[in-house]
Amino acid sequence: DSLATFWDVIYQDSPxxxxxxxxxxxxxxGVKHSGGLRYSHKLxxxxxxxxSISGSEVWFDRDELDNKFVRGNDYSTNSSMSFNLYGLRRxxxxxxxxxxxxxxxxxxxxxxxxxTENEKFYSFDGISLKDNDKYKRISLSLNNKxxxxxxxxxxxxxxxxxxxxxxxxSMSYDFEKDNGFGQISHSLDLNPGSFSYKVLNFSTDPSxxxxxxxxxxxxxxxxxxxxxxxxxxxxxxxxxxxEFSGDAHYVDYFPLKKSDxxxxxxxxxxxxxxxxxxxxxxxDELDKLDSEKKNWSVTFTHSYRTNKAQYELGDYKxxxxxxxxAKLTKNWSVSYSNYIDLKSDDLVSYNFTLTRNLHxxxxxxxxxxxxxxxxxxxxxxxxxxxxxxxxxxxxxKS
Numbered sequence: 001d002s003l004a005t006f007w008d009v010i011y012q013d014s015p016x017x018x019x020x021x022x023x024x025x026x027x028x029x030g031v032k033h034s035g036g037l038r039y040s041h042k043l044x045x046x047x048x049x050x051x052s053i054s055g056s057e058v059w060f061d062r063d064e065l066d067n068k069f070v071r072g073n074d075y076s077t078n079s080s081m082s083f084n085l086y087g088l089r090r091x092x093x094x095x096x097x098x099x100x101x102x103x104x105x106x107x108x109x110x111x112x113x114x115x116t117e118n119e120k121f122y123s124f125d126g127i128s129l130k131d132n133d134k135y136k137r138i139s140l141s142l143n144n145k146x147x148x149x150x151x152x153x154x155x156x157x158x159x160x161x162x163x164x165x166x167x168x169x170s171m172s173y174d175f176e177k178d179n180g181f182g183q184i185s186h187s188l189d190l191n192p193g194s195f196s197y198k199v200l201n202f203s204t205d206p207s208x209x210x211x212x213x214x215x216x217x218x219x220x221x222x223x224x225x226x227x228x229x230x231x232x233x234x235x236x237x238x239x240x241x242x243e244f245s246g247d248a249h250y251v252d253y254f255p256l257k258k259s260d261x262x263x264x265x266x267x268x269x270x271x272x273x274x275x276x277x278x279x280x281x282x283x284d285e286l287d288k289l290d291s292e293k294k295n296w297s298v299t300f301t302h303s304y305r306t307n308k309a310q311y312e313l314g315d316y317k318x319x320x321x322x323x324x325x326a327k328l329t330k331n332w333s334v335s336y337s338n339y340i341d342l343k344s345d346d347l348v349s350y351n352f353t354l355t356r357n358l359h360x361x362x363x364x365x366x367x368x369x370x371x372x373x374x375x376x377x378x379x380x381x382x383x384x385x386x387x388x389x390x391x392x393x394x395x396x397k398s
Contacts, residue, residue, distance in 0.1 A: 082106035
């Protein structure tokens with residue numbers, strides 16, 4: 001409308017064909033301010049106490065009942081306490097020289113009044129209010145950690161494996177509900193670190209999560225095999241990495257004697273030259289390849305993941321990634337990687353990379369294939385002045 005004012009454009013609504021705003025425009029205005037207070041204290045040097053309260057207030061131009069210039073608010077409060085218990089056991093003459101057990105119980109109580117009446121207010125762009133039922137909830141958790149100290153050996157210094165085993169259990173109870181107990185959650189994480197021996201390095205990272213329904217827990221008999229554990233859900237994941245790497249001493253098997261024109265001062269640096277520490281490369285892949293301390297490496301990364309629902313359907317994720325990189329000579333580098341779906345026994349994707357250093361120039365070629373899609377890229381560029389001259393070509397099929 002050519003006669004529309006600025007206020008009409010910014011604020012006036014445009015109802016849809018059915019006299020609602022489903023297919024039209026609706027403008028909302030709101031002002032929100034929020035705040036909170038928190039106090040923490042360590043009693044007697046070991047008991048952690050915390051108390052907090054927070055709230056928000058919002059002024060709306062209108063609500064869903066079309067009341068003009070309305071106001072709403074919400075607030076909640078929380079109290080918590082926790083402490084740590086430590087136990088230490090030493091072993092003389094063993095590779096594991098000490099084990100430390102840390103037990104961390106915690107309890108918290110949270111309260112929020114009934115704010116279901118806030119459902120009449122709009123929610124937009126961070127302007128909103130809580131609209132859930134009243135709750136008075138107590139939460140309990142128990143965390144167990146085991147830490148190891150490995151004795152000094154001929155090849156390695158003394159090492160510490162923090163959180164070698166991390167086991168956590170938690171549950172809550174809402175006094176406002178008839179069946180107030182929530183699910184019991186357990187999580188188990190193993191962090192054994194990595195094992196290295198000469199050119200071999202191996203690491204693993206298993207994780208297990210379990211949730212139980214407390215009202216389904218039943219003791220059918222004193223035989224634990226006949227217990228109903230109320231298993232609601234579980235998930236398991238495993239990540240393994242096996243790497244072989246080393247130095248390729250053959251890269252200098254035909255060193256060339258440099259001319260005095262290069263080693264001498266005949267050619268001094270001009271004003272466009274820069275320090276070696278400031279050399280610029282335009283490809284992250286080349287930076288990573290050049291910065292590796294090892295000249296060759298072969299890596300196998302395996303991951304497995306499933307949960308209760310997938311397991312019952314015979315479904316899971318089982319993947320393997322392999323990568324190979326090597327410096328064939330001082331200037332020639334090659335790398336190859338792929339991604340294999342072990343469940344379907346399919347080669348999902350792979351790529352091949354070849355690089356060649358030419359003093360202050362570099363040649364880069366990469367071929368990638370993923371299913372029916374393939375792509376290649378060829379690039380020649382100056383690593384000292386990458387924007388001075390660059391040649392690039394690529395093609396793909398999708």
